[in-house]
Amino acid sequence: MTVLVFVETEAGQVRQASRSAIAAATKLGEVHALVAGDVAASDAASAAAAKVPGVAKVLKAGADVLAHELAEPLSDLIVALAGDYTHLIAASSAVGKNVMPRVAALLDVQPVPDVMAIVDADTFIRPVYAGNALATVRSSDTKKVLTIRAASFDPAPAEGGAAPVEAVDVTVKDTTSRFVSAHTPASDRPELESARVIVSGGRGLQSAENFHKYLEPLADKLGAAIGASRVAVDSGYAPNDCQVGQTGKIVAPELYIAVGISGAIQHLAGMKDSKVIVAINKDPDAPILQVADYSLVGDLFEIVPELTAAL
Amino acid sequence: MKILVPVKRVVDYNIKVRVKSDGTGVETAGLKMSMNPFDEITVEEAVRLREKGAATEVIAVSIGVQQAQDTLRTALAMGADRAILVLSEESPEPLAVAKILKALVEREKPELVFLGKQAIDDDMNATGQMLAGLLGWPQGTFASKVELVDGRLEVAREIDGGTETVSLTLPAIVTADLRLNEPRYASLPNIMKAKKKPMETLQADDLGVDTTRRLTTVSVSEPPTRKAGVKLNSVAELVEKLRNEAKVI
Numbered sequence: 001m002t003v004l005v006f007v008e009t010e011a012g013q014v015r016q017a018s019r020s021a022i023a024a025a026t027k028l029g030e031v032h033a034l035v036a037g038d039v040a041a042s043d044a045a046s047a048a049a050a051k052v053p054g055v056a057k058v059l060k061a062g063a064d065v066l067a068h069e070l071a072e073p074l075s076d077l078i079v080a081l082a083g084d085y086t087h088l089i090a091a092s093s094a095v096g097k098n099v100m101p102r103v104a105a106l107l108d109v110q111p112v113p114d115v116m117a118i119v120d121a122d123t124f125i126r127p128v129y130a131g132n133a134l135a136t137v138r139s140s141d142t143k144k145v146l147t148i149r150a151a152s153f154d155p156a157p158a159e160g161g162a163a164p165v166e167a168v169d170v171t172v173k174d175t176t177s178r179f180v181s182a183h184t185p186a187s188d189r190p191e192l193e194s195a196r197v198i199v200s201g202g203r204g205l206q207s208a209e210n211f212h213k214y215l216e217p218l219a220d221k222l223g224a225a226i227g228a229s230r231v232a233v234d235s236g237y238a239p240n241d242c243q244v245g246q247t248g249k250i251v252a253p254e255l256y257i258a259v260g261i262s263g264a265i266q267h268l269a270g271m272k273d274s275k276v277i278v279a280i281n282k283d284p285d286a287p288i289l290q291v292a293d294y295s296l297v298g299d300l301f302e303i304v305p306e307l308t309a310a311l
Numbered sequence: 312m313k314i315l316v317p318v319k320r321v322v323d324y325n326i327k328v329r330v331k332s333d334g335t336g337v338e339t340a341g342l343k344m345s346m347n348p349f350d351e352i353t354v355e356e357a358v359r360l361r362e363k364g365a366a367t368e369v370i371a372v373s374i375g376v377q378q379a380q381d382t383l384r385t386a387l388a389m390g391a392d393r394a395i396l397v398l399s400e401e402s403p404e405p406l407a408v409a410k411i412l413k414a415l416v417e418r419e420k421p422e423l424v425f426l427g428k429q430a431i432d433d434d435m436n437a438t439g440q441m442l443a444g445l446l447g448w449p450q451g452t453f454a455s456k457v458e459l460v461d462g463r464l465e466v467a468r469e470i471d472g473g474t475e476t477v478s479l480t481l482p483a484i485v486t487a488d489l490r491l492n493e494p495r496y497a498s499l500p501n502i503m504k505a506k507k508k509p510m511e512t513l514q515a516d517d518l519g520v521d522t523t524r525r526l527t528t529v530s531v532s533e534p535p536t537r538k539a540g541v542k543l544n545s546v547a548e549l550v551e552k553l554r555n556e557a558k559v560i
Contacts, residue, residue, distance in 0.1 A: 070477065071440065071450055094470040098452045101405070101437035105444030110406040110525035113435055123529060128433050129328045133337050136529040176449035176480045180465065184473035191472070197559070222560065230489065240455065240469050240490055247349075247429065247489060255559040265327050272537060276557045278549065284542075293540035294552055306546045311560065 001029030016194035017091035019155035063170040068179035075102040104145035130246035130269035151252035200227030204260020211237040245270035263288030349427025351494035358390035387505035388497030399515040407522035409441035414518040439486035449479040
C-alpha cells in the first residue's frame with residue numbers, strides 16, 4: 001500500500017501536525033508527501049519534507065494558483081494525484097479540515113476525520129460527542145480519506161531523512177476563489193498544538209486586560225503557549241485561534257495549567273489528554289477539578305503572580 | 312438572492328452523553344434535543360442578510376427523522392421564510408447529506424448555502440466542504456465575517472494562527488464558526504407565527520440519491536477517564552509537585 005500525505009510547512013520546516021500525520025501514515029504503508037505552494041514556496045517545502053524520516057518520496061506542486069492553500073485548487077490537485085494511493089491523509093489542521101472533505105466528495109468517499117488510532121487499513125478510531133465517546137468505524141470505500149488528530153500520534157522527527165523529490169505537473173485552475181489577506185500576528189510563543197506547556201485562561205480572568213496581565217508572565221516563565229476557553233474568546237479576552245476545546249484546538253501538552261476555567265465538557269474535550277493538568281479555580285466544585293492532577297482552590301489573582309514568582 | 316440553510320437536530324450541547332452498555336452507540340433516548348449551535352448561527356446570519364435586503368428568501372432544511380420538524384420550527388421562529396424536511400434515517404453521513412443537499416440546490420437554485428462548520432454529535436466538520444465539492448462551488452469555511460462586496464462574497468476565515476479573508480464568486484458555500492454572530496432568541500409571537508409558515512416534507516429516496524452508509528460503526532466506547540488528583544494548599548506545594556513528582560518543569 002502507498003499512502004499520500006498532504007504536508008504543510010512553515011518557516012522551512014514541516015509543521016508538527018503534519019509530522020504527526022506522517023507518523024500515522026507510516027503505519028499504513030509507504031508514504032509519499034505532497035507539498036504545494038507557489039514555485040519558491042514549493043521548493044522550500046519540498047526540501048523540508050524530504051528530510052522527514054519515513055517519507056519515501058516527495059511530490060512537489062509549484063504554481064501561483066496553489067499559493068494560499070485555497071481549498072478549490074488544492075482539492076483538485078490532490079484528486080488529480082490520487083491515482084493508486086490507498087489512503088489520502090492530512091493533519092486535522094485548519095487547512096486539512098478545509099480541503100480533505102472536499103477531496104473526499106470529489107472521489108465519492110465518506111471521509112474519516114480526526115483519526116485518533118489506526119486499527120487496520122480500513123478501521124479507525126475517532127472521537128464523537130466532544131470526545132465523550134470514541135467510535136471505531138470501518139470504511140467500505142476503496143480509497144480512504146483521513147485527517148489525523150495530531151495530539152494522538154507522536155510526530156515524526158523534522159530531520160534525518162533524505163527522500164527524492166519529484167515535481168508534478170500542475171494543471172489545476174481556479175476562477176471561483178481568491179485570496180485577499182491574512183492576519184496572523186507574529187508570536188514568539190510556541191504553537192498551541194505543539195507546545196510542551198500551555199497556560200490557559202477562562203471566565204475567571206474577568207477581562208482582556210487581566211488575561212494578558214496575569215497569564216503572559218506565567219507563560220513567559222514556562223515558555224508556554226497561551227490557550228483560552230470558549231467563554232474567554234467569546235468575551236474578547238483572547239483571540240479565537242487560542243480556543244481550546246471541541247470546536248477549537250485539541251491539545252495534549254506535558255503540562256496544562258487551567259486558570260479560572262470551570263471545565264465545560266466542550267473544553268475538557270480539547271485538553272483532557274494532557275499529561276499533567278493543573279487547575280487554579282476559586283470554585284471547589286468546578287468540573288475542571290475532576291480531571292486535574294493538582295488543583296489550587298483560591299483567588300487566581302493572588303495565586304498566579306505567586307506561582308510566576310516561584311518559578 | 313435565495314439562501315439555503317441546513318439545520319441539524321442534535322443532543323443539546325449542555326448534555327453529556329453516555330455510551331450504551333452494549334457498546335453499539337451512545338444513549339440518546341429521552342435526552343433534550345436542540346438545533347446544532349453552529350446552525351443557529353447560520354440561521355441568524357441568513358436572516359440578517361435578508362433583513363438588510365441582501366437576500367430575498369431564507370429556506371431552512373433539515374435531513375433526518377420526523378422530529379427534525381421541531382428544529383425547523385425553531386429556524387422559522389428565528390426568521391426563516393419556509394422549511395423543507397427530508398425524511399431519512401437518524402444522522403445520515405455527511406456524504407449522503409451533501410448529496411441530498413445537492414439535489415435540493417438544483418431544485419431551489421439558491422446562490423448561497425450557509426452551514427454550521429460542524430455538528431456537535433458526530434463532530435465530522437465535513438458536509439459544507441463536501442457539498443461545495445459536489446457542486447463545484449467555492450467554499451468559505453469557518454467564517455467569522457461574511458460580506459457581499461461588488462457581487463462577490465468576502466469571507467473572513469478562522470485559520471491556525473489568526474484569520475484570512477477570501478473572496479468568492481457566487482453561488483458559494485459558507486460554513487460558520489462561533490464568532491460570526493450571536494443568534495437571537497425566538498420571541499413568543501414569532502414562535503406562534505412560525506407555526507403558520509410553510510413546511511414541505513420529502514423522502515430522501517424521492518430525490519434519487521444513494522444514501523448507503525460507507526462507514527460501519529464497529530463499536531463505541533467510553534474514553535479513558537482521568538482520576539481527580541489532589542487539592543493542594545499552597546503554591547510552594549504545587550511547584551514542588553510539578554518539579555519532583557510530575558517532573559514537568
